[in-house]
Amino acid sequence: MTRPVVSVRDLVVRFPSLDGSSEVRAVDGVSFDIRPGETFGVIGESGSGKSTVGRTLVGLLAPTSGTMAFGDRDRAAMTRAEWRTERRHYQMIFQDPNAALNPRMTILDSLTEPMRIAGGRSKADMQDTALAALEKVGLRRDMAQRYPHELSGGQKQRVNIARVLPLSPRLIVCDEVVAALDVSIRGEILNLFKELQDDLGVAYAFIAHDISVVAQISDRIAVTYLGQFVELGPTEGIIDxxxxxxxxxxxxxxxxxxxxxxxxxxxxxxxxxxxxxxxxxxxxxxxxxxxxxxxxxxxxxxxxxxxxxxxxxxxxxxxxxxxxxxxxxxxxxxx
Ligand SMILES: Nc1ncnc2c1ncn2[C@@H]1O[C@H](COP(=O)(O)OP(=O)(O)OP(=O)(O)O)[C@@H](O)[C@H]1O
Ligand SMILES: [Mg+2]
Incomplete structure (x- = not known):
């Protein structure tokens, strides 16, 4: 069997409670693999730990305990420099289309920003790559000169997808990415995710409250309850x-x-x-x-x-x- 994109074993993530007197067990002993090119759906009620799992997958949160392997490398065995390079391939897109876009930056600058941070490319190369990414997500190149407030929510979400494509993602964590969008354009954005996956072979961890959305796009679905997975299986098996x-x-x-x-x-x-x-x-x-x-x-x-x-x-x-x-x-x- 092909090596998973990421392997998680006994993952625990705890936070201090608001008054500091106890700990919130946001994720409490979760194990799973995400396979190359698959969509791994995650459903469960509010507060069940879905976003915490997602944020940990892309390195925005550190596990309290448990192991994570990215490709064939154990996270704990990587040096900081190795992890900095590796984690670029694990990206996240959020519910709020504005979350990753600076209102004072043009779309072009927002698109080239992750490449600037990664380094190693000329300005011309970054701009060409950014414009190509814009086309890939179904937007015209002249959008690049606009500012975020001049775009609709759906267009901004397309820009957020375009931002991560030049980093050759192996996994994109999609956390409620269509929840803030008008119902009429959710289908278009879901189709875009599918097309990009067919084209690029990228895997998604697709987190949502809306089971019908998750069922439409996922190969497998994990059901979370109070920080644990209670069921994980093929979409048809979970739903039927x-x-x-x-x-x-x-x-x-x-x-x-x-x-x-x-x-x-x-x-x-x-x-x-x-x-x-x-x-x-x-x-x-x-x-x-x-x-x-x-x-x-x-x-x-x-x-x-x-x-x-x-x-x-x-x-x-x-x-x-x-x-x-x-x-x-x-x-x-x-x-
Ligand atoms: N940074 C934090 N500090 C303290 N507690 C947190 C933090 N992030 C999450 N939590 C708590 O951890 C638990 C799981 O939160 P999480 O955001 O992962 O749930 P979720 O399943 O994504 O919920 P939702 O569907 O509402 O987005 C909740 O009780 C939440 O209050
Ligand atoms: Mg959440």
């Missing part, structure tokens, strides 16, 4: 035959209808608020909201089991056929 009760609940809560071939039959409502990541429940973290929970679920942490090919789940009760029928309560019904 989810193994974890939390995934079942997320799909049921989906307001926008999923494409028919991706629609899930079972309904389940998610009750209660997401617990605090500063003080997560014992055993299986989902047990406080899970209709299938038994006493074991409160005391034993479930193992990460591969129940179907390439499809893993952390749940004591999951079977390869999904969840067994609920014995008493009526929380699940079939359409």
């Amino acid at each position: 035959d989810p193994l974890h009760p939390y995934t079942v609940a997320l799909l049921s809560a989906e307001p926008q209808p999923l494409p028919t071939h991706l629609r899930h039959r079972r309904r389940m409502t998610l009750e209660g608020d997401i617990p605090s990541p500063a003080n997560p429940p014992s055993g299986c973290r989902f047990h406080t909201r899970c209709p299938w929970a038994t006493p074991d679920c409160a005391s034993l942490e479930p193992e990460w089991r591969e129940l179907k090919p390439d499809h893993r789940v952390a749940c004591h009760h999951a079977t390869e056929k999904g969840m067994p029928p609920l014995p008493v309560r009526e929380s699940v019904s079939s359409d």
Whole structure:
């Protein structure tokens, strides 16, 4: 099998809580590989640690513990200079199209900035490369002379994509990149991501609340809950035959209808608020909201089991056929 673009093992990222009295376990023991040229989707409720995973992947945050290998190199074994060179290939695009654009810089200057920081290119080369990147994302070259406020949100997001292309990215972390855009242009931007991937072979970590967006673009999907992955598998498997009760609940809560071939039959409502990541429940973290929970679920942490090919789940009760029928309560019904 080809070597992953990035391999993450037992990743933990903790932050001091606001009053400093405890720690927020934003990411608490996550392991996964991102394969070359794939789209690795990440879904989960607000605060489940999706952005923290993404920021750690591109070196904006340092792991509290765990290992990360980029290509065949262990991050911990790289010198600072080696990491500076390597991390250029791991880029991030944010929800806010303005986040990476300086309002006082022309689009051309914003496009050449990452190349200037990387060094080693002439001014003419950087400008040519920037203009070519602009065309690649579907914008005219004369846009280069404009300022960010003269562009629409969708155009700015295209510029943000163009900014990272000259760095030969192996992985782009896309954190809610279409969430701030008008619904009518989300599809265009998603198509652009797909076209660039076909062309350049770049992998994406695609983080979003909107499951239908993630399902449209992802090869595999990881489902996060309170800083952990509860399920990871091929998109069709996750959407059509989810193994974890939390995934079942997320799909049921989906307001926008999923494409028919991706629609899930079972309904389940998610009750209660997401617990605090500063003080997560014992055993299986989902047990406080899970209709299938038994006493074991409160005391034993479930193992990460591969129940179907390439499809893993952390749940004591999951079977390869999904969840067994609920014995008493009526929380699940079939359409
Ligand atoms: N820099 C920080 N300092 C302190 N706590 C943080 C920091 N960044 C994130 N957190 C906390 O870590 C947890 C996970 O946050 P994260 O932003 O990764 O979640 P998310 O899944 O991306 O949420 P959303 O869907 O709202 O973007 C949250 O409880 C958050 O408050
Ligand atoms: Mg986030």
